[in-house]
Amino acid sequence: MKKETKDYSKYFDFSDAKVIREEDGKTTLRLNGRHIQIQSAPDYKDEKKRGKEEIRIHYDNAIPEDMRDFGRDKFYYIMTYGCQMNEHDTEVMRGLFEEMGYAATEDRKQADVILLNTCAIRENAEDKVFGELGHLKTLKQEKPGLILGVCGCMSQEAAVVNRLMSKHPHVDLVFGTHNIHRLPHLLRDVVFSREMVIEVWSKEGDIIENLPKKRDGMRAWVNIMYGCDKFCTYCIVPYTRGKERSRLPEDVIAEVRDLARRGFKEITLLGQNVNAYGKDFADRQYRFADLMEDIRSIDIPRVRFTTSHPRDFDDHLIEVLAKGGNLVEAIHLPFQSGSTEVLKRMSRKYTREQFLELVRKIREAIPNAVLTSDIIVGFPGETEEQFEETLSIVRETRISMAYTFIYSPREGTPAAAMEDNVPMSVKQERLSRLNALIAEMSLKSNQQLVGETVEVLVEGQSKNNPNVLSGRTRSNKLIHFEGPKDWVGHFMQVRITKPMTWYLNAEAVEPPQLAALSHGA
Ligand code: SAH
Ligand code: SF4
Numbered sequence: 406m407k408k409e410t411k412d413y414s415k416y417f418d419f420s421d422a423k424v425i426r427e428e429d430g431k432t433t434l435r436l437n438g439r440h441i442q443i444q445s446a447p448d449y450k451d452e453k454k455r456g457k458e459e460i461r462i463h464y465d466n467a468i469p470e471d472m473r474d475f476g477r478d479k480f481y482y483i484m485t486y487g488c489q490m491n492e493h494d495t496e497v498m499r500g501l502f503e504e505m506g507y508a509a510t511e512d513r514k515q516a517d518v519i520l521l522n523t524c525a526i527r528e529n530a531e532d533k534v535f536g537e538l539g540h541l542k543t544l545k546q547e548k549p550g551l552i553l554g555v556c557g558c559m560s561q562e563a564a565v566v567n568r569l570m571s572k573h574p575h576v577d578l579v580f581g582t583h584n585i586h587r588l589p590h591l592l593r594d595v596v597f598s599r600e601m602v603i604e605v606w607s608k609e610g611d612i613i614e615n616l617p618k619k620r621d622g623m624r625a626w627v628n629i630m631y632g633c634d635k636f637c638t639y640c641i642v643p644y645t646r647g648k649e650r651s652r653l654p655e656d657v658i659a660e661v662r663d664l665a666r667r668g669f670k671e672i673t674l675l676g677q678n679v680n681a682y683g684k685d686f687a688d689r690q691y692r693f694a695d696l697m698e699d700i701r702s703i704d705i706p707r708v709r710f711t712t713s714h715p716r717d718f719d720d721h722l723i724e725v726l727a728k729g730g731n732l733v734e735a736i737h738l739p740f741q742s743g744s745t746e747v748l749k750r751m752s753r754k755y756t757r758e759q760f761l762e763l764v765r766k767i768r769e770a771i772p773n774a775v776l777t778s779d780i781i782v783g784f785p786g787e788t789e790e791q792f793e794e795t796l797s798i799v800r801e802t803r804i805s806m807a808y809t810f811i812y813s814p815r816e817g818t819p820a821a822a823m824e825d826n827v828p829m830s831v832k833q834e835r836l837s838r839l840n841a842l843i844a845e846m847s848l849k850s851n852q853q854l855v856g857e858t859v860e861v862l863v864e865g866q867s868k869n870n871p872n873v874l875s876g877r878t879r880s881n882k883l884i885h886f887e888g889p890k891d892w893v894g895h896f897m898q899v900r901i902t903k904p905m906t907w908y909l910n911a912e913a914v915e916p917p918q919l920a921a922l923s924h925g926a
């Protein structure tokens with residue numbers, strides 16, 4: 406069947422672009438001497454849509470037979486920006502590359518394919534990527550056969566795709582967050598056509614199961630859901646990641662069981678808002694708390710999750726988390742602002758009082774819980790009093806650590822159109838005051854641990870001193886202590902000797918029982 410050709414004129418509003426081919430749904434144009442093949446391009450209008458369209462799950466994603474040798478004697482290199490979601494997408498792409506016969510390299514000069522897996526959350530994240538593309542231009546000139554690709558959240562933005570097409574002709578491939586599984590096909594298109602290939606889907610997204618994943622170490626990410634329907638007014642994620650859709654519990658559980666069998670020590674369940682898990686199931690009542698209850702009985706030592714939205718954090722979940730076991734006492738709970746007025750303009754859909762009440766309930770049920778958060782300062786119109794409400798909520802809730810950000814306007818989001826009368830110097834000053842408070846809170850929470858014996862999972866050797874090992878407690882605190890390399894990958898007990906602001910020094914109480922625990926990941 407012949408595919409219809411879409412009108413992409415809004416993506417090439419540059420006068421010197423010429424359409425040279427329109428066939429099979431693809432448009433090829435010439436711009437600055439480069440042929441650009443658009444298979445599909447992002448569209449904000451489509452990205453905003455949240456229709457009733459059924460989410461399809463695809464299980465059959467085998468790499469085509471003729472692609473299985475495509476990367477023989479070739480190397481790939483992926484640079485990953487942004488959140489854990491992107492880190493995990495990179496693991497999927499690594500899996501795909503390796504199934505095509507490519508090998509990983511850490512040396513970009515050796516690479517035959519370089520991918521930038523990008524983040525669009527704040528302007529400085531985007532600036533970094535464009536800066537990197539500038540550096541890679543020289544490499545591409547030295548090695549014209551190099552394939553340079555841009556994927557991830559920035560690719561979902563029409564303005565970015567437009568800029569890549571007009572200003573970065575040395576980019577060969579642009580694809581988005583919904584079509585990662587198409588990587589082998591797209592690479593083939595680039596190699597055979599030698600055109601810049603663009604394929605970005607804006608549709609709400611399906612779920613693609615059974616993709617290969619190349620994981621390292623003893624800790625694994627596990628997606629439980631994709632997308633976000635919250636549409637906080639400052640945030641670009643609902644546009645770049647599509648609508649909320651949950652993987653079926655049986656698929657998640659099968660993956661976790663498999664990781665347990667392979668000896669992984671820790672998993673982190675991933676979603677932009679894991680508390681919304683299961684809301685989209687038409688045929689069953691099964692939510693995040695039910696999933697956690699089921700995962701509790703799987704023999705994997707530590708289970709984390711990120712990120713949770715305060716709004717959907719229900720009593721059932723608190724009750725399940727309070728049972729402990731492999732469900733650890735670390736809860737990352739972004740609250741963004743302590744002012745009800747600002748929260749309203751952010752469209753977070755909870756008040757300061759509701760957040761305080763949630764924290765009270767969590768602390769009552771899980772007294773040793775370590776809470777961390779994300780906070781934005783300088784949201785449009787934020788007053789000094791409103792900012793001080795953020796400072797006071799940090800104290801009241803005894804947050805141990807927080808990622809703090811200056812608000813960054815994102816094109817196409819409602820907040821970007823709000824009047825902003827807070828000067829940048831004021832925003833910066835608020836950020837430093839907040840950071841000073843967070844440092845104080847972090848040190849205070851670490852000081853409470855002095856003399857205590859805690860379990861750590863030993864994650865690696867310190868870069869500066871090979872005699873020093875580092876690990877994490879159940880509550881996700883970073884611990885440094887002396888010990889030999891062969892303790893890495895094991896659980897052990899350490900006693901906290903000296904609390905620092907962002908980590909704790911400790912000493913081994915008893916070495917791990919290496920023989921009993923020596924199944925590696
Ligand atoms: N889904 C997660 C957040 C993902 S983005 C959640 O809701 O918790 C990670 C953090 O980036 C957010 O929590 C927020 O603090 C920050 N952030 C998002 N958009 C931003 C923007 N436009 N400017 C500054 N910070 C932003
Ligand atoms: Fe962004 Fe809000 Fe969704 Fe988090 S919940 S990803 S901040 S829209």
Ligand code: F3S
Binds near residue numbers: 526558
């Ligand atoms: Fe960035 Fe996309 Fe994650 S915008 S924070 S990489 S979901």
